[in-house]
Amino acid sequence: MNYEVTISDDFWNRYRGLVKHRMIPYQWDVLNDAADITIEKERDDASIPNEKSHAIENFKIAAKRAQGEHYGWVFQDSDVYKWLEAAAYTLCYEWDAKLKETADEVVDLISAAQEEDGYLNTYFSIMEPGRRYKRLGESHELYCAGHFLEAAVAYHQAAGSDKVLETAVKLADHICSTFGEGNGQIRGVDGHEEIEIGLMRLYHLTGNEKYMDTASFFLRERGKDPGFFMRQNREDGGRPLIAGLDRFPLKYYQMHRPVLEQDTAEGHAVRLVYLSTALADLAAETGNEELAGTCRKIWRNIVDKRMYITGGIGSTVHGESFTLDHDLPNDTMYCETCASVGLIFFARQMLMIEASSEYADVMERALYNTVLAGAALDGRHFFYVNPLEAVPDKSAKDPGKSHVKTVRPQWLGCACCPPNLARLIASLDKYIYTVRKDEILVNLFIGSELKLRDAGKDIVIRQECRYPRSGTILFYVTNKGGDVLDLKIRIASWSTVHTGAVDNVEAEICAQKGYWKIGVPAGEHTIAFNMDIDPKRWYSDPRVSENIGKAAIARGPFVYCAESIDNGKDLHCLLLPKNAELDHEWREELLEGVGIIKARGKRLIDADSSGALYRGSKDLRTEECEITMIPYYAWANRGENEMRVWLNETEGEGKP
């Protein structure tokens, strides 16, 4: 169904302006090694390349427009593709002829780097053409290809570029002929899922089922032949492309069993959600219940047992991976920005399978917390890892926390996150509504206008709100088609009291899988929706051992955190009394405008003078204090300091 969405929201337009005017030019400079910045290793590992990006230069060398060697990760190309994709989306909300010119040049360069038969990868073309597809567990060749297909579809749609589409089709055709179950084809998959998403997008654009078929092949083949990567590595016999990757277990690549038999979220978190995104897309497109069932099982496992309250996923730095149910350490986790971006992709595709608000709930949770936290307010510093508890001294001196940075770096050796975040925010218009065959879902409360004129429908929905500052949202619906429009407004899971009115008449809100369903007849109508957005405390399932005795505070979609700049150091000594009132206060001047939350609390202090590390209870006292919290996404924007989401609770009074 063809429709377009225009965003008019202040909160998000600031971010979208940041992507357009700061991130895109900044990242372009970085990719061209023209930015005067420090590139940090994402963790303490000698093998991480962090001297420069070299990503554009790699293409120039592959295109024979420059001399030299490839530099960077074997998947360095994907940084360029994600930049192109993000740039394409920005053109849709702010046309920029100069940016289009630059993007066209990039497309021309990519095309020139493509080999005669359609193959496209600068590392192998420059350095090791003989090892093409010989070591798929590590090579990321199809991963990069998938990112190019995504960028190509986006750029073609945004700027009408034929060249980018031709290049993409040539690459996709090459892949479709090279991989499969036929004679002479490679029956294998890439170590990092992404080609599946790219092929599905090319299918959606072109309608050519070949691309969907090959996506389906990759999805169904994964895990059927668990020894594939090891066998390829042995046959290849050469130096690994990524040192140490072959030590990871099969789960790391979701290769431990056939995908349709997987029912838990395992391994590298980004890979798992990219896999799931493509799987859900295929399930929705084909109506295949078996595929949908697998998606639901993986979703349930993530959301019920392996997801942080911030929408972060990946409990360990080892393999940037999931671990086990209810294992959610707050200070050693990974919670990669990309993983939450991918979780949002997955959620969006699940909404195409079924209209259940939990997908949109998670989308919102990940978006307003982990994804936003991935970038500084200045749009030029980025987190890879998004902790729920950070202490600068521990990150500096405990090697087990070397990956938990407390200041956003300017760029990272593995630069997957910054452009991933940029492409999500730049395409946010695609997430607010889900236009299904018979209904329109409102997933996110973002001031915007949806225009749909297709298949006999002619609908305009204008959403107005100051969300999440306020929980009141107004919808002005113009239904010029003849049929009743089934509009479903998400009832956020955190709202316990909500009211609604249609054309100023109070309406009863009956939830249908978490949505308020309204039949909107032809004509112009006003719908008012109000959710209670008061600050609330949240507790973990008690099986999460790390959070016993602790509460997290959230207001609407925002999870809150305490920073030491507001609360003094040793945030673990803050005690939030169980009955303390939580007062919300808007602060226009702070952190580009945030609502802070204050509570009367206590601080545990040391009344022991002996210096003993272990002592009796009499040596501990508490004193009154005020606890100040800010939205999690805004942390680490006021210099290096401690941060904590889950606060220790205590009994007793806490009223002002």
Added chain:
Amino acid sequence: MNYEVTISDDFWNRYRGLVKHRMIPYQWDVLNDAADITIEKERDDASIPNEKSHAIENFKIAAKRAQGEHYGWVFQDSDVYKWLEAAAYTLCYEWDAKLKETADEVVDLISAAQEEDGYLNTYFSIMEPGRRYKRLGESHELYCAGHFLEAAVAYHQAAGSDKVLETAVKLADHICSTFGEGNGQIRGVDGHEEIEIGLMRLYHLTGNEKYMDTASFFLRERGKDPGFFMRQNREDGGRPLIAGLDRFPLKYYQMHRPVLEQDTAEGHAVRLVYLSTALADLAAETGNEELAGTCRKIWRNIVDKRMYITGGIGSTVHGESFTLDHDLPNDTMYCETCASVGLIFFARQMLMIEASSEYADVMERALYNTVLAGAALDGRHFFYVNPLEAVPDKSAKDPGKSHVKTVRPQWLGCACCPPNLARLIASLDKYIYTVRKDEILVNLFIGSELKLRDAGKDIVIRQECRYPRSGTILFYVTNKGGDVLDLKIRIASWSTVHTGAVDNVEAEICAQKGYWKIGVPAGEHTIAFNMDIDPKRWYSDPRVSENIGKAAIARGPFVYCAESIDNGKDLHCLLLPKNAELDHEWREELLEGVGIIKARGKRLIDADSSGALYRGSKDLRTEECEITMIPYYAWANRGENEMRVWLNETEGEGKP
């Protein structure tokens, strides 16, 4: 001062019997690859050799009595030396002609493996003679030598072997001539301290100051030339002897600054305490206040800021190292058995510098908790890592906890701990009392008899107790010398109420640096001492973030823990009410006899039926339960299960 101590204590004699009759024969079989066992890697690392020990075979090959290659760590020899040292100590309390014969054969074999010039190391003699002393940061050549010197002194003293002493002197003379500041000497140190301890012991035995001088050289040289190891590695240019070791920071080896300028406990925990042990020995021997001051600073930092309540040290698996002050995670720490053994060595030497009971307190804490936990009650299974919180599923599925084993392995790829534990327990008689020039300290409450006849003194002290089951200790002192004996009995730091009587007359107990000082005149006297050994709660310095809201239970020297076999799974859901009574109950039949502690507690249960990971407070309830705790050292002796030392506390009632 010459004296001897005989142990008559039931608790410890069981352990000493275990060492003599189980560990020594078992470890002998392992070292000879004659035991049908599974050798586990101490953590998930492909480079750890765990096919076999091969330690004796290495000596046979070096001695040209067998053919083959060296197998195992570059420091595999030290396993044999520590076995010999432990065997020697057992001969002092239980003579065994057959064991002596075996030990003599080992000495003969070691001597045959020694090179003409005194050099002794099977790895280099067999595999790379040309790299001798070329890569001291990794080679452990002097580390192994130190262990041989220790073993030689012990075996010479136990069995009068001249051959072992000759071999040791030849080795020590070779080292003293090879290393130093003179022309043609190597001005450098070993990556792993130990030679310093060995040389000091040889000095104490022989009185030859050359050995002390070279120990002093090694101690003072450390850290003066921080680039030494890296420079050697570059000059060597060959393959590393231990993969990845060169990535560790200088602190790992205590090479970051000259030892006398070090004031915090840094780096690999075992190395640090071995360094400190030798430093304290040298300080006491020479009366050098500067050396003693450095020892005190390092001690203060460990004990006040970096030591677990169990006497474990080393907060991270990365480099088996210290991290930073008050960083004491309970589930990812290292707390290596060897590190607590070394901490006891350090404490013992500190008591030679000054009679302050805190050294003995720590000695007792480490001994009764981490060291004892290092071995199973059967004497044939060993922990390397001693966690304060263990969940089998997390150890299995979270790679960040792969080192936290929940069942003691039969043997380990790096087998430093089992013989280290054996040599400590077998020489426990050397720790009970400290005989200083003018006073005798009673450090440990262990049924025993001390006989001292030297320098005009003729003293017998007989200690009788059922400690730690009971806090009452009796001393029968016979002072046949003319002078008043200054006897100092340690007042354990955990005792808040203590009484004493001398010859049945109640005495006032004035603590002098933590000791009850009694002037015992000539004749026979009886001293009764009683400490309150009721179970108590302990709290951490609030700067330890992991332990906020938690209490640990201890009774006398024993720290307690809860196991899931007694309490059900999810031990983090047990809540110990702040006012719950702690009832101690002796259980003769359990775990070779232990006192258990019971309390009325609560268990947090999940009252949420939605399956939501995050929810409001109403979804959490508690139910009454009984909490059962056992001494920490006895955990993991009843199959694989969860264990936890620090229990969550809660307000409210907890009385039966």
